[in-house]
Amino acid sequence: MRTAAQGGEAADAARAATQGGEAAVHGAGQPHKNANHAVSHFGIYEIKVNGETYKFGKADLDRVTQSSGLPTRLHQQVRRLSKTYDDVRPEIVDLGYITTQQAKQAERAALQRYYETTRRIPPGNQKSFRPD
Amino acid sequence: MVRFTSLEWGAKNPYHSETHRAIRETLNAHFPTWKGFLKRKPDYDVWFYAVSKQGVTNLEVKGPDISRRHKEYVYGIYLPEAIADVHEYLDLVFAGIGQVVAEFGVGAEEVAQMKEECKARLGLS
Numbered sequence: 724m725r726t727a728a729q730g731g732e733a734a735d736a737a738r739a740a741t742q743g744g745e746a747a748v749h750g751a752g753q754p755h756k757n758a759n760h761a762v763s764h765f766g767i768y769e770i771k772v773n774g775e776t777y778k779f780g781k782a783d784l785d786r787v788t789q790s791s792g793l794p795t796r797l798h799q800q801v802r803r804l805s806k807t808y809d810d811v812r813p814e815i816v817d818l819g820y821i822t823t824q825q826a827k828q829a830e831r832a833a834l835q836r837y838y839e840t841t842r843r844i845p846p847g848n849q850k851s852f853r854p855d
Numbered sequence: 856m857v858r859f860t861s862l863e864w865g866a867k868n869p870y871h872s873e874t875h876r877a878i879r880e881t882l883n884a885h886f887p888t889w890k891g892f893l894k895r896k897p898d899y900d901v902w903f904y905a906v907s908k909q910g911v912t913n914l915e916v917k918g919p920d921i922s923r924r925h926k927e928y929v930y931g932i933y934l935p936e937a938i939a940d941v942h943e944y945l946d947l948v949f950a951g952i953g954q955v956v957a958e959f960g961v962g963a964e965e966v967a968q969m970k971e972e973c974k975a976r977l978g979l980s
Binding site: 774788789790791792793797798801802805809810811812813814815816817 | 860862871872925930931
């Protein structure tokens with residue numbers, strides 16, 4: 724699947740991976756996925772609770788549970804919220820293969836857009852997000 | 856308990872809001888009859904995700920993911936992107952659920968009955 728993010732950003736991601744490949748090495752020569760220059764298949768998710776946005780986040784879409792193909796981390800969050808709320812509804816936008824840093828920027832941009840539209844910070848992002 | 860969640864993965868599910876409660880209530884009303892599951896895993900939950908994913912053209916059921924820690928079986932019901940209306944949506948959802956519960960000894964007649972009960976809850980029958 725090709726996405727808008729896979730054009731120039733993918734090239735940047737590949738370049739960043741090459742240039743920064745010696746830093747933050749983890750395990751068998753692969754950069755740790757938390758390293759800003761690490762490249763992976765990222766997406767931005769939005770979790771809606773009873774129709775209201777609860778949280779934006781980034782997810783590694785290569786880390787899915789093998790049998791169902793569902794993103795593991797997202798399912799964990801949905802499970803936790805489902806204990807409290809009736810209707811928990813996650814949405815994912817596929818960003819393609821980009822760096823962790825680019826995924827963080829996309830997550831922040833989504834949050835900033837949401838804040839500028841609503842003047843609210845989603846409950847699940849209140850500890851980590853400070854608007855511009 | 857049966858949980859039912861929509862996951863929109865690059866594609867929209869315009870039918871979830873109006874149907875999810877009726878689907879969940881119907882499934883939970885029938886859950887005590889899923890003996891094939893309850894005899895083996897009496898303290899486990901079943902969790903269905905209705906997955907709307909870009910590029911999917913045919914109904915496909917994936918899973919289960921089994922969590923001993925959380926005592927749950929998780930299935931993904933991958934729906935085709937093109938769905939004409941809420942009737943077709945329910946047909947597809949219950950076709951997927953039917954594939955899963957067939958393994959629990961639930962027959963096609965009971966699945967058809969669940970679908971009709973769900974439609975009745977929604978005022979669609």
